[in-house]
Amino acid sequence: MVTSVQETPAATPQSGGNVDEFEVIVIGAGVTGLYSLYRLRNLGFSAMSFEEGDGVGGTWYWNRYPGARFDSESYTYGYSFSEELLQEWEWKEHYSAQPENERYLNYVADKFDLRPFIRFNSRVASLVYDEAANRWVATTDDGYQARAQFVMTAIGILSARYVPDFEGIESYEGVATHTNRWPKEGIDMVGKKVGIIGTGATAVQIIPEIAKEVSHLTVFQRTANYCVPLRNSVIDEETQEYIKSHYPEIFEQCMATPGSFMHMFDTRSALAVSEEEKLEQYERLWQEPGFKKWLSNFYDVMMPGEANEDYAEFVRNKIRERVHDPEVAELLVPKNHMFGSKRLPCESGYYEVYNQDNVRLVDVRKDPIACITPRGLQLEGGEDFDFDVLIFATGYDAVTGPLNLIHIEGIGGEVLKEKFANGPRTYMGMSSYNFPNLFTINAASVGNFPRSAEPLVEWVTDAIAHVRDSGNQRIMATHEAEAAWVQHMREGGENILRTQADSWFVGANIPGKARVLLTAPDTAPAMRAKRADVAANNYEGFTLD
Template identity: 70%
Template structure:
């Protein structure tokens, strides 16, 4: 047995003084974890967070790779719970970069005195539900343990980084890393032969930046993406004042949209206007920053069919216009999935990179990677010699971070076994057989902070309801879970997000079941469903 955390005291944030058992244990100290600590503490509950990193921020702590930044507007991403915080924090850019974002989350942790509830450098090995006393026992890698009545897994939807199982990686003589674990000290890429595997959102951000300094860059692409111009810029003082004066309206607009972004679809069909009007709208939106060109478009652009293909061809032509070599351009033009079936990567000069003489695009669909050699990457066509190899190969999304912790519920069942064929939950929040456990990130999609705040609020209120009404446990019923799982399957089959082989359906991970990992419903619909469940005394949950 490990040492009890309640009996351990070491100075500093890394090992603070702790009592126990806690009312709520939170796994993670990123965007969701920090707000959960704040909200629960304000409700008078004892809280403790365990964070594997040596600093707070999670996503914005680990993803230090060059070019990492928001793709949603900075002023829509920050927390809304504190008017004082909103007024005193200045977002300097429309789409803020990783260093500033990490500073923001550290500022929040300090301002609200959250660090005393956070234990850093604390990797959770396993979490076990003690059916006798109704407490969750958290077992850390260093042998320490903690116990709590309620457990929130704020582990992130995209935190379990994935490196393909290429033969020979252990023999590579150069430096290598995954973008999700970029070294804190950085990587020396100047003048070197660098290979990047992956051209999703992360790869596109990274490639654009490092192409400015490497000696030679080889990009290994499996799937071309519909990347669109970010058009980032600095926020001038007058605009800053306007933003701060209009936060209530900004958040209201976000609350009303499907993905909690500030952009709202045009209610007209692309097919009901003239070709000239349609093209005029396409061009106008293309010139705007961020996701406007995706989420402010005609509504049926986001529905499989003729309108979607019409706009997809518009985007393909935009790509062709920017790449000088027509052969390379066609490799960069997506033809195997519909526009919007994957989250659209935003870029700042990505396509022009391929006009550089020192950049080579390798299509690994035409010539698959066979292995990693001591000198570089071997495809079926050639060996590419490299000094540095970077994996921008994405994440085992949503269930991946949960599955990397052994979480055992009633009867010793593990969440990993239960989720083997896809997540089985009610509203993504909780799973039958795992009482008092809230898998909070599994319920979130879209503009992340706008989605996570109401989720944390709902979970916090549910915990208070349990305690205030003399109960000790809240657990999903099997019937409610079955109904929700069926809803996700049936409704999910009709939406654009399931039409491509992306992380949304787990298709990027070999052997993972292909099912929608998030809710098929819009953010407003999900908030309404959660509110209805609560109003009916937590219908679908068993209270004991």
């Protein structure tokens, strides 16, 4: 619970009346926000970050629920910009848990003295462009205002939590929380009756943890997912030494792959090898940790078609093997989307939970939730449930959702939320016509987040420095470049796996949201090359004036 607002730290602002002025405002102090602040300070800009929480960390500050951890290798997730940092920090596990991840980001903030340039407990409520002054005016919930020539929205792609508008939700008298707002002090669930709504990536992490201590757990599932074993382990001393001496190779390998993970697809087709060889690879990868089952497999496993369905059935059978009750197993087997069309949840004992006598799975696609009651919830079929604790693992309004929580008003009073009503309209995900000097970097990164975000932050901060050093005042996507990019997003996304399921990738999890691809259809190397070409050609597709 936020109880106070931190005083504005000194960051060499220029005061204009009661409004502090900076050259750049960064919204957010998570992975992207911290690096943005570091880069801007090193480039000589006066910059201030506005952070809603009372500490740094972003995703790893807010998501404190039991079981929260990386699904990409820890040593691929940390920053690469400082060799000293790489050698000082030692990841304890191959897939690090939330407490260590938050400690890491605090360590970074302190090591590079970033904390004095962050205003905590400060949610930006509005950003309004002052055309005459060429300044953005940011107003926080507490009424504080600041102005800046440039703004970077480092607010994440999965930070706007979503809870369905259940009838009676305000009447519930027990403990209720969305997983994204898990209280710092935790929730005592020992011996309690607990209900959890949702079985996505977050739920898959939390359910095995809380099932160990509750008296009874009821899981309400609408859509089953393909979940694979994480197989986490402690990093031993020998492996630690290897990691520290091979960071350049590790990062080089990440940067060569489509999603910036350290796994490369097998260039062979699953349909071109013998049945024996194919199954041998399936089984071998199944025993490996993390995303190898997904991203080191035959390349056509990640393409719509026969190979994808073949591997999907392999995974379905693995689920069936682990769940004792055949009826429950079939409920947990995904049948309405292709393998890999949603981000793959990694789990540790998730399916075995459903073999416990104190755990029940309820299919709310068959019998939907009718309402939340003072004591729990009721299904449309009439069944009532009483809970001491009710957990909403109901996901996020992705990419545009965090932007829409801020009233952003550009040239001529154009409102970004209204402009994005039928899907984002940007150039390369980061700049929108009529919104000069505003970089929506949260909408331009996907994959292994830090590996994609670092080069993106470097490109944006270099662009801001170019505007300054070239004697210009503004940079903004042209109407033509924006229109061409929107068409590229539509055409490029038509046949990729990410658009084939109803997921946050296309906004289909939010009622009334336009169903369009929200992130670029291109690979990470292709996006880096695109941005490099744009910069090399005097920021082609942008106007500078």
